[in-house]
Amino acid sequence: MLSEAQIQEFRENGCLLVSGIFSDDELDRLEKEFDGIIERRLANKAQLDATWEGSWKKGQPKTQILHTHDVQAYSAEWAKVLVHDRFTEVISELMGSPNVQLHHTKLFQKPQEKGSGFPMHQDYPYFPHENHTMMAGIIHISDATEEMGCVRVYPGTHKQGPLPCFEHNHLNPEEWPLEKATSCPAKRGDVLFFNYLTIHGSGINASDRLRKTVLVQVRDPLDKPLEDTHRSHAQGLIMRGVHPLQGEAVAVGTLGSGVSEAAPSVPS
Numbered sequence: 578m579l580s581e582a583q584i585q586e587f588r589e590n591g592c593l594l595v596s597g598i599f600s601d602d603e604l605d606r607l608e609k610e611f612d613g614i615i616e617r618r619l620a621n622k623a624q625l626d627a628t629w630e631g632s633w634k635k636g637q638p639k640t641q642i643l644h645t646h647d648v649q650a651y652s653a654e655w656a657k658v659l660v661h662d663r664f665t666e667v668i669s670e671l672m673g674s675p676n677v678q679l680h681h682t683k684l685f686q687k688p689q690e691k692g693s694g695f696p697m698h699q700d701y702p703y704f705p706h707e708n709h710t711m712m713a714g715i716i717h718i719s720d721a722t723e724e725m726g727c728v729r730v731y732p733g734t735h736k737q738g739p740l741p742c743f744e745h746n747h748l749n750p751e752e753w754p755l756e757k758a759t760s761c762p763a764k765r766g767d768v769l770f771f772n773y774l775t776i777h778g779s780g781i782n783a784s785d786r787l788r789k790t791v792l793v794q795v796r797d798p799l800d801k802p803l804e805d806t807h808r809s810h811a812q813g814l815i816m817r818g819v820h821p822l823q824g825e826a827v828a829v830g831t832l833g834s835g836v837s838e839a840a841p842s843v844p845s
């Protein structure tokens with residue numbers, strides 16, 4: 578589905594915005610289910626605020642963001658996204674692997690006027706892997722303009738490898754200010770793909786519109802986790818292709834391909 582130029586851009590910048598993966602009908606159904614997940618979880622008294630901690634918030638107004646992991650556990654329409662042909666084809670092309678495996682999913686709703694931003698960070702420290710194939714696709718269910726707190730990136734930073742963290746897995750805001758990062762405004766339906774080493778974050782939603790996104794984090798099934806951390810519902814699901822290891826019981830546990838032998842031992 579992608580051109581060679583788009584694939585090259587992803588390799589160079591560590592990120593790429595892609596349009597036209599989902600049809601309008603699909604987006605309507607996904608938005609309805611997105612709203613339903615939040616409504617049902619709130620009605621069942623789930624605590625959904627997930628504003629990140631840290632000194633990066635100093636001087637900012639009080640903000641809020643609604644969040645839930647595991648959308649596929651709440652809605653079949655969202656489960657279908659995980660094996661959606663065009664979506665997984667694009668991931669496969671960008672990752673350079675015929676096989677794509679789920680790590681986790683995450684819904685964010687940034688409320689109007691007070692929707693929390695995210696400090697600049699790499700996703701690597703949250704779930705480090707051996708070969709750095711891990712990447713995310715942020716599916717935009719609403720538009721995300723700069724005023725709505727769209728994602729911002731430092732293009733090309735995936736090439737620097739894992740960087741030292743400042744606090745709570747974030748980078749030093751003085752070294753990596755949000756304001757100097759490149760904005761990635763998106764239209765409803767656009768998907769922003771980025772490698773888990775690409776430095777990214779986002780601003781506050783100061784607009785009068787809700788910003789709705791679902792992030793799908795994926796890897797090559799042969800890329801092994803370096804730590805037993807960040808387990809999630811359906812982790813290890815093969816979204817495209819196959820799990821190429823034939824001798825291992827891949828369905829056991831949630832880590833799929835198992836933790837790297839080079840890593841510290843994993844509690845059983």
Ligand SMILES: O=C(O)CCC(=O)C(=O)O
Binds near residue numbers: 695
């Ligand atoms: O959706 C956003 O504004 C940023 C999300 C993000 O940086 C993350 O989940 O790692």
